[in-house]
Amino acid sequence: MRYEDWHxxxxxxxxxxxxIEDYVKQAIKFKLNVIGISDHxxxxxxxxxxxxxxxxxxxxxxxxxxxxxxxVTQLNQVRNKYENQIKVRFGFELDYFKDMDEVLNxxxxxxxxxxxxxxxxxxxxFGKAGIFAFDDSRFLxxxxxxxxxxxxxxxxxxxxxxxIASPAxxxxxxxxxxxxxxxxxxxxxxxxxLDKVIETLELAKKSDLTIEINTSGLRxxxxxxxxxxxxxKEMYALDIPILLGSDAHNPEEIxxxxxxxxxxxxxxxxxxxxxxxxxxxxxxxx
Ligand SMILES: [Zn+2]
Ligand SMILES: [Zn+2]
Numbered sequence: 001m002r003y004e005d006w007h008x009x010x011x012x013x014x015x016x017x018x019x020i021e022d023y024v025k026q027a028i029k030f031k032l033n034v035i036g037i038s039d040h041x042x043x044x045x046x047x048x049x050x051x052x053x054x055x056x057x058x059x060x061x062x063x064x065x066x067x068x069x070x071x072v073t074q075l076n077q078v079r080n081k082y083e084n085q086i087k088v089r090f091g092f093e094l095d096y097f098k099d100m101d102e103v104l105n106x107x108x109x110x111x112x113x114x115x116x117x118x119x120x121x122x123x124x125x126f127g128k129a130g131i132f133a134f135d136d137s138r139f140l141x142x143x144x145x146x147x148x149x150x151x152x153x154x155x156x157x158x159x160x161x162x163x164i165a166s167p168a169x170x171x172x173x174x175x176x177x178x179x180x181x182x183x184x185x186x187x188x189x190x191x192x193x194l195d196k197v198i199e200t201l202e203l204a205k206k207s208d209l210t211i212e213i214n215t216s217g218l219r220x221x222x223x224x225x226x227x228x229x230x231x232x233k234e235m236y237a238l239d240i241p242i243l244l245g246s247d248a249h250n251p252e253e254i255x256x257x258x259x260x261x262x263x264x265x266x267x268x269x270x271x272x273x274x275x276x277x278x279x280x281x282x283x284x285x286x
């Protein structure tokens with residue numbers, strides 16, 4: 001089979017290496033069927049609404065608003081240039097911020113119709129430790145403000161549930177579904193957190209969302225894809241569609257460990273992966 005990698009970043013977000021064209025060329029070299037370009041949507045618009053956002057270095061998390069046009073122009077250029085060799089699909093990774101979903105649409109709407117798919121993600125919590133970019137190693141000390149790691153997980157799943165339930169937050173795929181494990185900060189009360197996970201999965205199913213199997217966790221301290229095998233089994237039981245993403249921040253990471261992960265999801269029972277074009281989902285056999 002030819003792999004499809006739906007999750008990549010590029011130098012526009014200022015913490016990834018390589019141009020969009022570099023990712024496309026590498027994906028052609030790896031003989032992929034699809035390369036999805038899904039860079040982080042700007043955080044910049046939030047600064048006028050969330051004064052404490054200046055506590056996090058958001059300029060290094062995403063492109064600026066005036067780079068959105070550059071992004072779309074470059075995407076169109078590479079899609080046309082390489083159309084006989086690979087399918088280039090357009091996406092964004094959207095961060096969910098509570099009560100900011102309406103505001104986001106003011107900036108996103110004019111670009112949305114050009115997109116093939118949208119990822120929804122949570123990287124920032126607004127909870128016990130204040131505004132907390134919990135997957136940024138510069139803020140690891142903030143974990144100390146929680147009594148147990150479980151509290152971080154519960155805040156995270158509450159945020160995911162709010163994201164899923166928000167009528168204004170329009171997206172197709174949930175990415176890195178158990179991101180708080182990134183630094184190997186593990187759950188203590190497994191049943192407590194698993195109950196919340198299942199509640200979140202049921203909401204995702206009700207909204208007919210796809211969940212990504214993201215291989216970047218294998219490159220982090222967690223040493224495990226997002227989400228864990230246990231969660232993928234729950235997803236399979238609920239018949240939730242999946243697809244694969246490497247979350248590459250370097251062209252070399254494209255399709256990272258896809259062979260192993262394809263074998264894993266097949267062993268759980270999956271025989272299809274989701275595929276997106278112009279916000280419509282179809283499936284490929286694996
Ligand atoms: Zn990133
Ligand atoms: Zn990403």
